Every structure is written in structure tokens, then in C-alpha cells.
Amino acid sequence: MNFPVxxxxxxxxxxxxxxxxxxxxxxxxxxVGGGLFLVxxxxxxxxxxxxxxxxxxxxHSLFFVLVVLVFGAVSGAGIWWTIGLxxxxxxxxxxxxxxxxWAIEWVFFFVEIAAAFVYYYGWERLDRQTHLTVGWIYFGxxxxxxxxxxxxxxxxLTPGEWLSSHRFVDAYFNPTMLPSLLIRTAVAVALAGLYxxxxxxxxxxxxxxxxxxxEAAGWVxxxxxxxxxxxxxxxxxxxxxxxxxxMGGAPAVAIFAALSVALSVGVVLLTFFGPxxxxxxxxxxxxxxxxxxxxxxxxxTEWVREAVRxxxxxxxxxxxxxxxxxxAGRLGQRGVLATAKWVSSHDVNDPxxxxxxxxxxxxxxxxxxxxxxxxxxxxxxKGWREDFIEYQLRHLNELKGFMxxxxxxxxxxxxxxxxLAGLTGEKPLGPPFLTAAAPRGEETRP
Numbered sequence: 001m002n003f004p005v006x007x008x009x010x011x012x013x014x015x016x017x018x019x020x021x022x023x024x025x026x027x028x029x030x031x032v033g034g035g036l037f038l039v040x041x042x043x044x045x046x047x048x049x050x051x052x053x054x055x056x057x058x059x060h061s062l063f064f065v066l067v068v069l070v071f072g073a074v075s076g077a078g079i080w081w082t083i084g085l086x087x088x089x090x091x092x093x094x095x096x097x098x099x100x101x102w103a104i105e106w107v108f109f110f111v112e113i114a115a116a117f118v119y120y121y122g123w124e125r126l127d128r129q130t131h132l133t134v135g136w137i138y139f140g141x142x143x144x145x146x147x148x149x150x151x152x153x154x155x156x157l158t159p160g161e162w163l164s165s166h167r168f169v170d171a172y173f174n175p176t177m178l179p180s181l182l183i184r185t186a187v188a189v190a191l192a193g194l195y196x197x198x199x200x201x202x203x204x205x206x207x208x209x210x211x212x213x214x215e216a217a218g219w220v221x222x223x224x225x226x227x228x229x230x231x232x233x234x235x236x237x238x239x240x241x242x243x244x245x246x247m248g249g250a251p252a253v254a255i256f257a258a259l260s261v262a263l264s265v266g267v268v269l270l271t272f273f274g275p276x277x278x279x280x281x282x283x284x285x286x287x288x289x290x291x292x293x294x295x296x297x298x299x300x301t302e303w304v305r306e307a308v309r310x311x312x313x314x315x316x317x318x319x320x321x322x323x324x325x326x327x328a329g330r331l332g333q334r335g336v337l338a339t340a341k342w343v344s345s346h347d348v349n350d351p352x353x354x355x356x357x358x359x360x361x362x363x364x365x366x367x368x369x370x371x372x373x374x375x376x377x378x379x380x381x382k383g384w385r386e387d388f389i390e391y392q393l394r395h396l397n398e399l400k401g402f403m404x405x406x407x408x409x410x411x412x413x414x415x416x417x418x419x420l421a422g423l424t425g426e427k428p429l430g431p432p433f434l435t436a437a438a439p440r441g442e443e444t445r446p
Contacts, residue, residue, distance in 0.1 A: 002089065002341055003088040003089055003322075003341075003342065004342035005342065005362045005363060005366050005367070006085040006086055007362070007366065008086075008370075009370065009371075009373060010370060010372070010373030010374065011370070011373060011374055012368070012369070012370045012373065012374050012375060013082065013085065013086030013087075013367065014086065014306075014367070014368060014375075015374050016082050016086070017079065017082045017083060017086055018299075018302070018303060018306070020075055020078045020079055020082055021079055021302060022295075022298055022299045022302050022303075023071075023075055024072065024075035024076055024078070024079055025298055025302055026191070026294070026295050026298045027067055027068060027071055027072040027075065028068075028072055028076070028146070029146075029184060029187050029188040029191045030064075030067065030068065030188070030191045030192060030194075030195050031068040031072055031112070031142050032139070032142045032143050032145075032146050032185070032188035032192075033187075033188030033189045033190070033191050033192030033193075033219075033223070034064050034068065034191075034192045034195055034196075035064075035116075035135065035138045035139035035142050036139050036188075036189070036192060037192040037193070037196055037216075037219060038057060038060070038061055038064065038119070038135055039132060039135030039136055039138075039139055041053070041057055041215070042054065042057055042131070042132060042135065043132060045057065046128055046132075052205060052208050053208065053211075053212070056199075056200075056203060056208060056212060058123050059199065060196065060199045061119065061120050061123070062120060063195075063199050064116075064120075064195075065116055065117070065120050067195075068116065069113060069116055069117070073113075086367065087313060087322060087367065088322075089318065089322040090156075090313045090314060090318055090322060093314060093317075093318065094152060094155075094156075094314075097155070097162075097168065097171050098151075098152050098155075098168070098171065098172070100168070101148050101151065101152060101168075101172060102148075102152075104148055105145055105148035105149060108141045108142075108144045108145040108148060109141075109145050111137065111141040112138060112141040112142045112145055115134055115135075115137045115138035115141060116138050118134050119131065119134045119135050119138055122134060143185070143188075146181075146184060146185070146188070147181055150177065150180055150181045150184055151171075151172040151173070151174070151177050151181075152172075153180070154174055154175075154176040154177045154180045155171050155172065155174050155177075155314075156309060156313065156314050156315065157176060157238060157239075157242065157305070157308070157309050157315050158174045158175045158176045158237060158238060158239070158315060159171060159174060159314060159315055159316060159317060160174040160175050162174065163316050163317060175237040175238075176234055176237045176238060179230055179233040179234040179237060180234055182226070182230050183227060183230045183231065183234060186223045186224070186225075186226050186227050186230065187223060187227070187298075188223070189219055189222060189223030190219065190220050190221075190222075190223025190224050190227075190294075191223070191294065192219050192223070193216045193217060193218065193219025193220035193221075193222075193223065193271075194216075194220055194267075194290065194291055194294045195291075196212065196215070196216035196219065197213060197216045197217065197220070197275055197282075197287045197290065197291070198287055198288075198291055200212040200213045200216050200287075201213070201282070201283065201284045201287045202284075206280075209279075210279040210280050211279075213275045213279035213282050214275065214276060214279040216275065217271050217272070217274070217275035217276035217279070218276065220267070220268075220271045220275075220290075221268065221271060221272060221276060224264065224267065224268050227264070238308065239315060239316075241401055241402075242308035242309065242315075243308075244401075245307065245308045245310065245401070245402055246304060246307075246308050249401060249402065250307065250310075250402050252307075253304060253307045253308060253402075256300045256303055256304050256307070257300075257304045259300050260297060260300045260301045260304060263293055263296050263297045263300065264297050266293050267290060267293045267294055267297060270286070270289065270290050270293070271290055274286050274290070275287070275290075307402075310402035310403065311397060311401070311402055311403050311404040312404075313367075319404035319405075319407075320367055320368055320404055321363070321364055321365065321366075321367045321368070321404055322367060323404065323407050327407075328405065328407045331407040331408060332407055332408065332409065333409070334409075335348065335408050335409040335411070335412050336360060336363045336364060336407065336408040336412060337356070337359065337360065337363075337408070337412060340359075340363050343359040343362070343363065344359060345359050348409070348411045348412055348415055353415060353418065353419070354419060354422065356415060357415050357416055357418060357419025357420075357422075358419060360408060360412050360415060360416045360419070361377070361416060361419060361420070364406060364407070364408065364416065365377065371423070377420065377423070378423045378424060381420045381421070381423060381424065382424050383424070384420075384421065385421065386417050386418055386420075386421035387417075389417040389420050389421055390413060390414060390417035393406045393413050393416060393417055394406070394413065
């Protein structure tokens with residue numbers, strides 16, 4: 001209620017965050033696993049005295065630096081920019097709870113960037129042992145950076161004892177922190193192999209290409225192997241409502257959860273019967289298909305992870321519309337118009353009821369819904385009578401467990417229902433047994 005609501009037509013702010021975050025996750029996990037791939041493969045090349053493999057690793061490390069340190073860093077800053085605009089209240093809470101974790105993560109990130117540049121610059125300038133040491137420093141810093149961020153991300157779904165203790169240690173070491181960290185580490189290993197498949201497909205030396213392709217495929221399979229069991233552990237730690245949402249409570253989420261499994265199986269099968277079993281027949285097209293499926297798995301899995309958190313942005317503490325759970329009762333008495341600082345109308349009796357109704361929609365609903373576009377509200381209420389809409393708003397969290405309750409006054413709820421009913425000129429339909437009074441004695445329909 002203390003920050004303005006940022007309107008992004010058609011897409012909505014959540015979709016913008018998702019688009020940037022999915023690409024960032026796809027790259028940032030490669031930043032961890034790719035560092036391990038480089039240093040372990042380099043050590044193997046030294047043991048075998050294989051200059052051709054070392055030459056490939058040098059080219060791969062340039063690709064690694066460009067992807068991770070350029071696109072990865074820019075997309076990471078993009079996430080901060082978008083979450084600050086779309087969910088400033090939640091972002092502020094995370095900063096206050098995890099201020100020292102963020103500070104430590106930035107130290108790891110700085111070491112990670114510096115080590116990556118030194119690693120690439122040092123191919124012809126550092127002795128073997130020093131170069132490998134720099135590689136290990138990079139990987140250690142990258143993994144610790146992942147571990148720091150992971151604790152913050154998992155807190156948003158499973159804050160655990162923090163809800164009562166408000167201690168940092170309870171917030172960070174929350175119920176899903178460890179299983180999620182192991183899953184993300186396994187994903188990082190798999191993505192290291194997937195990205196290596198991309199660069200291996202460009203190797204001209206036929207014998208070297210076969211060897212690197214099979215090795216990279218082995219990384220993909222090794223990373224994917226423990227994920228099912230770790231996933232079951234993770235699912236067992238999330239709140240019951242979140243499990244229900246992913247298993248049919250919200251059909252779209254359940255479909256995406258099933259799609260995540262199906263796409264993952266597709267990646268494993270294509271990798272096993274393609275690059276791993278027949279590296280000599282593996283070409284750029286097949287590798288590109290596997291990479292696209294890997295990106296798709298990342299996208300749908302991250303979407304599901306975000307979706308099962310509904311109706312909260314921080315589970316049990318803050319609803320997805322940035323209303324804190326503990327404030328809901330007060331807002332029901334005072335009203336959102338009287339409380340919100342960035343609205344153009346603070347009076348439910350304002351003669352310009354359309355503007356006031358829109359302001360209530362912005363505060364209560366805009367963080368998830370557009371008017372028309374992704375999750376558009378116009379099509380959702382098409383044909384609904386005002387009294388039916390008002391009934392839905394009154395029992396919103398009971399009818400749809402993944403939505404937060406309406407937290408304004410009765411007058412504000414009536415006005416929002418009137419505004420929503422006015423979004424469509426279609427003949428209204430709805431149960432005739434529901435009735436609701438029009439705001440302040442005005443007619444039901446404009």
C-alpha cells in the first residue's frame with residue numbers, strides 16, 4: 001500500500017519477470033555447472049596430454065564468459081529492476097530480512113566475475129596448477145552465490161519458523177532450502193553438459209567432436225539422474241495447498257507440472273539415444289532441439305514453482321497483491337482507498353466511480369491480472385452479473401484457494417463489482433438468486 005502499482009498492458013508485470021527470470025536461470029545455472037565442467041575437463045586434458053581438447057576448452061571458455069558474464073549479469077540486473085517495479089513491497093521485505101545474505105552473495109559474485117576473467121585471460125599466461133586453482137575458485141564462488149540466492153528463493157514458499165521467530169537463521173535454513181539447493185546443483189551439472197553439446201557440435205575434428213559430445217551428454221544424464229528423488233523430497237516439504245495446486249487444484253498449474261516431467265523425459269531420452277549412444281551421428285539440429293527442450297523445462301518448472309506459491313508472494317506472510325496477512329483485518333475496516341498512498345481517489349463515494357473502481361482493481365488485483373491480455377479480467381467476468389461478481393469477491397479465497405481474499409470494505413467490494421461488471425457490454429448472465437446493493441443508492445448498471 002506504500003508503493004505505486006506499475007501497469008504493464010497485455011503482458012502484466014509477472015510475465016515480464018518470468019521472461020527475464022527464466023532466461024537468467026537457464027544461464028545462471030550454467031554459470032555454476034559450466035565452471036565445474038571447465039576445470040574438471042581441463043585437468044583431464046592435462047593428464048592425457050591432449051592439446052586438441054585444451055584448444056576446445058579455450059574456445060568454450062570464451063563462449064562461457066560471453067554468455068555468463070555478459071547476458072547473465074545483464075539479465076540478473078533486469079530481474080532486480082522488474083521485481084522492484086512489480087512487487088516493491090515484497091522486494092523490500094526480502095532486502096530487510098536477507099540484507100546480510102545479499103551482501104555476502106555480492107561478494108561471491110564479485111569473486112566469481114574476477115576469477116572468470118582471470119581464468120580466460122590466463123590460458124597462455126598462467127602455469128597449469130595456477131590456472132586450475134583459479135578455475136576452482138571460480139566454481140566455489142559461483143556455487144556459494146547459488147546457495148545464497150537459493151535460500152532466499154525457497155524462503156518465499158516455505159518461510160517456516162520465521163513466521164513466528166523472525167530470525168534470519170530460520171528464514172534462510174527453511175524447510176525446502178536443502179532439497180532445492182541439491183536440485184539446482186544437479187540442474188547446473190545437466191546444463192553444463194547441454195551447453196557443452198552446443199559448442200562441441202561446432203568442432204571440426206571428427207574424433208575430438210565425438211569424444212566431447214559423448215562426455216557432454218554424460219554430464220546431462222548425470223545431472224538429471226538424481227532430480228526425481230530430490231524432487232519428491234522437495235514436494236514433501238512444501239505447504240499442503242501448494243501440493244494440491246500442482247496436482248489438480250489449479251488445472252493450468254497441474255498441466256504445466258506434468259509438462260515439466262514430460263519435457264525432462266524428452267531431454268533424457270534424446271540425449272541418451274543421440275549424443276551419448278551415437279555421438280558420431282549427432283549434429284547441430286539435434287543438439288539445438290535438446291537445448292530448446294532444456295530451456296522449455298526451465299521455463300515451465302520455474303513457472304510452476306512461482307504458481308504454487310499462490311495466494312501468497314511470501315507464503316503465510318504477504319499475499320500476491322502485496323497485502324500483509326496481518327494487515328487484512330485493518331484494511332477491511334479502514335479500506336484500501338484510505339490506506340493506499342498512490343491512488344487518484346481516496347473516497348469510495350467519489351462521483352467518478354469508474355476511476356475509483358479502477359483504483360481498487362489496481363490495488364487489489366493488478367499484480368496478477370491485466371484488463372485484457374495475459375490473465376485478463378475482462379474475459380473472466382464476461383457475461384457475469386454485478387451481484388454474481390460481488391458474491392465471487394466476497395468468497396474469493398474460498399471459491400479459488402489460489403487467490404487472496406478481498407481486503408477492502410463492503411462499499412469498496414460493491415464498487416469493484418460494479419466496475420468489473422461494466423467492463424463488458426454483453427447481456428449479463430448469472431444466478432438469479434444472488435442479490436447485492438448498488439453502491440450508495442445508485443443503480444446497479446451504469
